[in-house]
Amino acid sequence: MxxxxxxxxxxxxxxxxxxxxxxxxxxxxxxxxxxxxxxxxxxxxxxxxxxYKSEFKREFSLFTTFCVSFAVLGLLPSFASTLFYGMGYAGTAGMTWGWLVAMIGIQAVAMSMAELCSSMPTSGGLYYAAAVLAPPGWGPLAAWVTGWSNWLGQVTAAPSVNWGIASMILAAASITNPDYVPTDYQVFLLTTFIMILHGIMSSLPTRWLAQINSGGSTFNFIALIVVIILIPAGTDRESRGLPKFTKSSEVWGDIYAGTEFPAGISVLMSFIGVIWTMSGYDSPFHLAEECSNANLASPRAIVLTSATGGIFGWFLQLVVAYTVVDIDTVLDSDLGQPFAAYLMQCMPQKITLAILSITIIAGFAMGQGCMIAASRVTFAYARDDCFPMSNLWKQVNPVTRTPVNAVWFNCVIGILLLFLIFAGDVAIGALFSIGAIAAFVAFTTPIFIRVFFVGNRFRPGPWHLGKFSMPIGMVASAFVALMVPILCLPSVKGADLTPDLMNWTCLVYGAPMLGAMVWWFVSARKWFKGPKxxxxxxxxxxxxxxxxxxxxxxxxxxxxxxxxxxxxxxxxxx
Incomplete structure (x- = not known):
């Protein structure tokens, strides 16, 4: 030296x-x-x-960071909440080999992100990386686009998860009492109540959050294993005059006509379930400033989450694909929750309620993890004055040493988004598409810059991909470029396309991003210079x-x- x-x-x-x-x-x-x-x-x-100076206590380890990330991933509740898309667009074929195809692109994104995290382990994460790696003069704009897209994905995560959990709770009530039909305002109030509970819990000190999420993630993992075993073991299809499992030729070969597009497009559209389910692996990036040995532990947690989620998620897809009886009935059930309707087709009522209960508890832990991750993103961006009243949202509570104000800012925004419930299932379902698109745009913008513009300026951290870095980054970029327009397609077209069947993702994601871009050109470009x-x-x-x-x-x-x-x-x- x-x-x-x-x-x-x-x-x-x-x-x-x-x-x-x-x-x-x-x-x-x-x-x-x-x-x-x-x-x-x-x-x-x-x-x-x-x-940056350290402002948090580093009380997350590799294991506890993985726990938060796996809780945010929430395979079981995520699958249950997005079954309408995974099964409804392409049937069992999309759930089996479709999941494997999607995981190639998703794993490429996760590994490229982990490499960035090792090199730049900060709460700003992808936003910071985009600013640093962009060509001269383009850093602020790259950070602005990445930051706002990432925040939209984060702030919609908890309300979409909690809406799914509230729907499952009320569906369980309908199973117990067939005369009960949940109303929109009941779903809204229950979801809001869960959001407030998560806001309170997310305001606790870091040490408590690590312990809570360790327990939640452990339950998530155990619940996933239990359900994967319980469904094939407990199915009563034979008592209903059906074979215990559907033939493999039908499971893997039949593409359900859930859209009016060609079969290949329908399979790609079904990837929304995979992408949304697997979108929690970025959480270790945002928790890097609270993790010890962050430039090794955080990227390892990213890859571990994505790989573990991909493998066990596929097993879950398989057991459901082999036991579902009638896809049309699942999608059109009066229960209002496809996963509950599926269980009623092939399981005794007591086992159905047991699986729903397990899924609800796992989903509650997932929503909690989503709230924590979103608050760290909001804190990081407010630290750089991205939001109105940033001075308020970037404060760290002196007692808990956590960004409590950012937690409640996100909580209020999430509750406001829940008013989409009153616009119908398609409108509230747009939260899932928004989460998928917003997350992928944010994930891949710095990866794309790294691959095509950086050259030798990138200095890898201790965890890196070596000679495979560029090819994997290209696969990640190509996959996202393909999927973003696919995720905006409605399930019907032509004369069948009505406002209530429209895919509102373009509007609900595009309008805030358009507003952010207008703000950039009118004002923000004059004062926003990226991470400070x-x-x-x-x-x-x-x-x-x-x-x-x-x-x-x-x-x-x-x-x-x-x-x-x-x-x-x-x-x-x-």
């Missing part, structure tokens, strides 16, 4: 420069994290090299001066990641 890459603080300690850290930093290679009153540990050094650096650094090569959170104009805001990245790119070009 050269003398230029070392510095001696007032306490006489020698500190590593940014160039010595395994990160893709926006800071010049000679910068040294500096605090005369505090000795950085390894995680704090990595975060400081990215331009908020940690002091010693600038070697600048006569040892220390930057103290002031930009060139003398304001209290520090330099932004995009500004530093552009200056660094220009220096590298020279």
């Amino acid at each position: 050269s003398a230029r890459n070392l510095s001696v603080t007032s306490a006489g300690a020698r500190r590593k420069s940014v160039a010595d850290e395994p990160v893709t930093s926006v800071l010049p290679g000679g910068d040294v994290p500096y605090d005369p009153n505090h000795e950085y540990n390894a995680d704090e050094e990595v975060l400081a090299a990215l331009g 650096v908020n940690v002091e650094h010693m600038m070697l090569g600048r006569e040892g001066n220390v930057v103290e959170g002031k930009n060139d104009s003398g304001s209290e805001d520090g330099p932004t990641a995009a500004e530093l990245a552009d200056s660094k790119k220009a220096a590298d070009a020279l």
Whole structure:
């Protein structure tokens, strides 16, 4: 290590420069994290090299981070909530080999994301990566698009999950009392109540959240195994004059005509269930600032979540595909919840209620994990003044050391979105498509930039893909480019397309994103410069001066990641 890459603080300690850290930093290679009153540990050094000071307690480990991520993934409740799309668009063929095809693209996205996380383990995650990796001058816009799309995906996650759970609770009541038919306002009130419970729980200290989510994730995993075993073991199809399992030729070969598009398009449309179910693996990225050994533990948790979810999710798809009796009846049942209707077709009532109860508890844990992950994203973006009243949402509660204000901001937005319930099942169902598209756009924007624009400027962290990085990134980018327009297609077309059958994803996702882009061109481009650096650094090569959170104009805001990245790119070009 050269003398230029070392510095001696007032306490006489020698500190590593940014160039010595395994990160893709926006800071010049000679910068040294500096605090005369505090000795950085390894995680704090990595975060400081990215331009941020540590504000959370690092009480998440690889296991507890995986637990939150797996809870957010919530395979069992996610599958139950999206069965209408997975089974309804392409039938059992889409659920079996369709799941495997979709997982190729999804795993490519997860692995590419994990590589970015190892190199840039910060709560801003994908948003930070987009700003840092974008070509000179494009960092703020890349961060703006990625950030708003990611936030839309995050803020719709908890209400969509909780709507599914509320529907299952009321469907269970209908099974017990056939005369009871749930109304829209009852679904709305129950979902709102669950949202408020999750808001309270998500405001707890980090240590408690880690323990709660460890328990929730453990239950999710056990519940998944139990249901995978219980369905084939407990099915009573034979007592109804049917073979115990449907023939494989029918399960794998028959594509249900759930849309008016060709069979291949119908299978692709059914991927919404896979994509939405598998979208929780980004949570470790957003929890990186609360995780110890983050640039190894967080990417490992991402890949572990995606791989585990993909394998066990496929097993769940198989047992349902082999036991479903009549898809039309499942989709059109008066119960209002396809998973409950499916169970009633092939299981005794007591087992049906037991499986629904297990799924509801697992879904409650999933909604809790979604609320936590969304609050960290909101905090990270408010820290960079992306929202109106950002000063309020970026505050860390001094007692719990968690972003409580961001939790309740998201909770209120989520409750407002639930008014879509009164517009019908198709309208509220758009939350699932929004979550899938918004998440994929956010996931892949920095991956696309990394593959096609960065070249050798990317510095891998300790977890990386090596020579497979570029090919895997290309597969991820191509998969998302294919799926975004597919997820906007309605199930019918031509004269059959009416407002109540329209796929409202284009409007519910497109309108906020259009608003964000209008805001960008009218105003935000003048003041939004991307992620802000908020940690002091010693600038070697600048006569040892220390930057103290002031930009060139003398304001209290520090330099932004995009500004530093552009200056660094220009220096590298020279």
